[in-house]
Amino acid sequence: MLRQALLAASRSSGVRRVVETAPYSRSVVRRFVAGETAADVLTTTDRLVSDGLLVTIDHLGEDTVEAVQAKAITAEYERLLERLAEAGYGPRAEVSVKLTALGQLLDDGERTALENARRVCAAARQANTTVTLDMEDHTTVDSTLRILKELRQDFPDTGAVIQAYLRRAEEYCADLAHEGSRVRLCKGAYNAPDSVAFTGKDAVDRSYVRCMRVLMAGRGYPMLATHDPRLIEIAGALAVLNERASDSFEYQMLYGIRPNEQRRLTELGGQVRVYLPYGQEWYGYLMRRLAERPANVGFFLRSLASR
Ligand code: FDA
Numbered sequence: 084m085l086r087q088a089l090l091a092a093s094r095s096s097g098v099r100r101v102v103e104t105a106p107y108s109r110s111v112v113r114r115f116v117a118g119e120t121a122a123d124v125l126t127t128t129d130r131l132v133s134d135g136l137l138v139t140i141d142h143l144g145e146d147t148v149e150a151v152q153a154k155a156i157t158a159e160y161e162r163l164l165e166r167l168a169e170a171g172y173g174p175r176a177e178v179s180v181k182l183t184a185l186g187q188l189l190d191d192g193e194r195t196a197l198e199n200a201r202r203v204c205a206a207a208r209q210a211n212t213t214v215t216l217d218m219e220d221h222t223t224v225d226s227t228l229r230i231l232k233e234l235r236q237d238f239p240d241t242g243a244v245i246q247a248y249l250r251r252a253e254e255y256c257a258d259l260a261h262e263g264s265r266v267r268l269c270k271g272a273y274n275a276p277d278s279v280a281f282t283g284k285d286a287v288d289r290s291y292v293r294c295m296r297v298l299m300a301g302r303g304y305p306m307l308a309t310h311d312p313r314l315i316e317i318a319g320a321l322a323v324l325n326e327r328a329s330d331s332f333e334y335q336m337l338y339g340i341r342p343n344e345q346r347r348l349t350e351l352g353g354q355v356r357v358y359l360p361y362g363q364e365w366y367g368y369l370m371r372r373l374a375e376r377p378a379n380v381g382f383f384l385r386s387l388a389s390r
Contacts, residue, residue, distance in 0.1 A: 086374045090274040093370035103366055115339040115372055116143070117361040120312050121163050124361035127338075128167075133250075135349045137333065139215060141179040143362035146188060150195060153186030157199040161206045168210035177213040177242075178203065179358060182227055183220075185301075197230050215242030215267055215306075221249065221275040228255070239263055242306065246271030247291035248280040256294045260301025265272040267306040267335060268294050272371045289346050292317055299325045306356065308335035310344070318370065329353055337372070 092098040117127040117140075128138050142160060147153045147388055160178060167176050186195035200216070207214045216231055218224065224246075234241045240263070245255045248271035259266045270287050271280065281287050291314055298305035299321040307318045315334065322332065333354040336345050345355045360368055373380050 085273060085380070089370050089374035089380070093367045093374070099366050102369075112365050112369055115337065115360070115369060116365050117338065117359050118191045119361065119363050121159075121166060121361070124163070124359060125166060125170065125358060127361075127366040128172070129170070131357055131359070132175050134170055134346070136345060136355050137174075138176045138357050138359050139179045139335070140167075140176065141181070141358060141360040141368075142184070143360050143368055144364040145181045145185040145219065145367055147185050147186055148188070150186060150189055153184070153189065153195060153199055156184045157202050160203045162205035164203070164210045164212070166186050167212060174213060175212045176206060177215065177356075179215045179217050181217045181219060182230060183223060187223060187226060187230075193226050193230060197233055198228075200234055201237070202229060204234060204241060207236065213240045213242060213265065214238070216244060218244035218246050218269075218271075220273045221279050224249065231301070240265060244269060244308075245294060246273075246280075247294050248275060248282075248287045249290075250279060250281065252290055253293050253297060256297040256301075261380055262302040264301075264303035265306060266298055267308050267336075268298060270311075270376065288314065295321060299327060305332040306335050306374065307332065308358070309338055310341045312344075315344070315348070337369055340372075 091251060117124040124140055128140065131138050140163065142163065144156055147156065160180065164178065168254060182196040182200065185199035188190050189195055200214070204214050216227055220229060224293070231241060231243050242265035243259055244267040245252050245259065246269055249255070256266065256268070269289065270291060281290055286312070291309065295305070295307060295314070297317060299318070309315065318334065322329070329352050333356050334348055335356045335358060338357050338359045345357060348355050
């Protein structure tokens with residue numbers, strides 16, 4: 084119930100105004116977001132990379148409604164990638180991109196988002212790194228997979244994301260588990276109807292395990308994005324079972340969530356990539372994080388009340 088309400092609120096401009104203008108929202112947000120500027124995110128990237136972690140940087144923003152805004156976000160990614168090239172992190176710091184931020188929902192949006200994504204991929208290549216296409220609301224999945232296919236013709240290392248809550252997730256994973264294919268597997272963070280998605284936690288977890296089996300047995304590069312201790316343990320077991328070297332897959336977690344576990348896995352020799360968002364458009368991202376975990380709602384409300 085709370086999850087549904089928070090996900091609905093993530094699309095509500097009224098709630099958005101209240102949360103954004105609450106006096107202490109920003110300081111709470113800093114737990115999950117690197118800051119508002121490229122300089123902020125580069126400082127945090129530096130710290131994480133020095134700690135032996137990998138990073139994927141997300142410029143916050145989604146559901147762009149004007150072409151000019153989509154161009155501006157594309158340019159922001161290009162500038163960020165220039166700075167990553169100067170810093171010389173290579174594949175240790177890549178970027179994650181939401182196609183709706185690059186114009187996917189505009190008239191002729193698929194073409195616009197593809198063009199913009201090509202520019203981001205070209206800048207990433209210059210920085211010797213990669214791009215992963217975040218997966219968003221279920222209504223965008225087919226279009227995102229089509230754009231991925233196009234992009235991979237020129238940029239074969241472009242990463243895909245599959246959401247285990249989708250009923251078709253296992254089938255998508257089987258299609259993508261081929262040589263050179265980078266695939267992030269996550270549970271899925273949006274509201275989706277019963278007809279397209281599993282809604283119960285157990286059903287989603289079981290789907291995650293089935294998808295992980297397919298990806299870990301396949302020839303691609305799995306990126307296992309979860310904080311769930313049970314799933315992380317199963318991932319380790321599947322790596323042994325499939326005789327996967329520790330550099331042939333990676334764990335991924337969100338910035339600010341289970342940082343001790345991120346370090347523990349790294350110390351055990353695993354590769355861990357931290358999803359690191361920055362920018363002013365933090366509202367939708369924050370609401371999805373709150374929806375995932377009631378404890379975060381308590382933390383947020385307590386912070387608002389106590390300062
Ligand atoms: P879940 O939320 O079910 O939590 C399972 C368990 O993990 C909990 O019971 C607890 O033990 C532990 N846990 C979770 N949060 C914790 C916390 N704050 N502190 C301590 N323990 C905690 N979604 C999407 O739709 N499209 C996308 O492109 C992406 N991309 C993405 C990238 C990366 C790197 C990650 C990690 C996640 C995404 N997601 C995403 C979000 C994803 O779909 C999902 O909503 C969240 O990861 C939460 O799901 P978990 O797998 O962590 O399990």
